[in-house]
Amino acid sequence: xxxxxxxxxxxxxxxxxxxxxxxxxxxxxxxxxxxxxxxxxxxxxxxxxxxxxxxxxxxxxxxxxxxxxxxxxxxxxxxxxxxxxxxxxxxxxxxxxxxxxxxxxxxxxxxxxxxxxxxxxxxxxxxxxxxxxxxxxxxxxxxxxxxxxxxx
Numbered sequence: 365x366x367x368x369x370x371x372x373x374x375x376x377x378x379x380x381x382x383x384x385x386x387x388x389x390x391x392x393x394x395x396x397x398x399x400x401x402x403x404x405x406x407x408x409x410x411x412x413x414x415x416x417x418x419x420x421x422x423x424x425x426x427x428x429x430x431x432x433x434x435x436x437x438x439x440x441x442x443x444x445x446x447x448x449x450x451x452x453x454x455x456x457x458x459x460x461x462x463x464x465x466x467x468x469x470x471x472x473x474x475x476x477x478x479x480x481x482x483x484x485x486x487x488x489x490x491x492x493x494x495x496x497x498x499x500x501x502x503x504x505x506x507x508x509x510x511x512x513x514x515x516x
Contacts, residue, residue, distance in 0.1 A: 427463065
């Protein structure tokens with residue numbers, strides 16, 4: 365999957381991503397980096413709204429799993445089960461969320477469980493950055509439910 369294809373998918377299927385003006389900055393098997401500008405995500409203090417930062421981290425984490433599954437020609441409904449976020453500093457400009465598997469070594473077990481049971485759980489982490497500095501940390505558990513490949 366290319367960054368452009370993922371970005372088009374997000375904007376077409378998750379309207380919030382379009383409203384936030386989310387862009388896919390990097391997409392590899394190990395990492396998804398999403399970015400967004402300050403203007404549509406600003407709060408009353410002229411910094412990034414916390415909900416926008418959280419949404420970008422969730423979108424990045426979800427996108428990592430979605431792209432990894434699609435690249436393996438697997439389909440699943442992905443839902444967030446639980447998440448936490450720690451904000452370390454305000455972000456007064458464009459910001460990014462970089463998502464990666466919390467424990468990359470658990471991916472094969474995740475795939476095996478999904479194939480065998482039709483559902484599986486995996487943890488994803490993300491780092492928020494603004495103005496080139498770390499601004500927060502995100503962690504979440506996602507559950508995948510196997511679906512036919514033609515369903516989103």
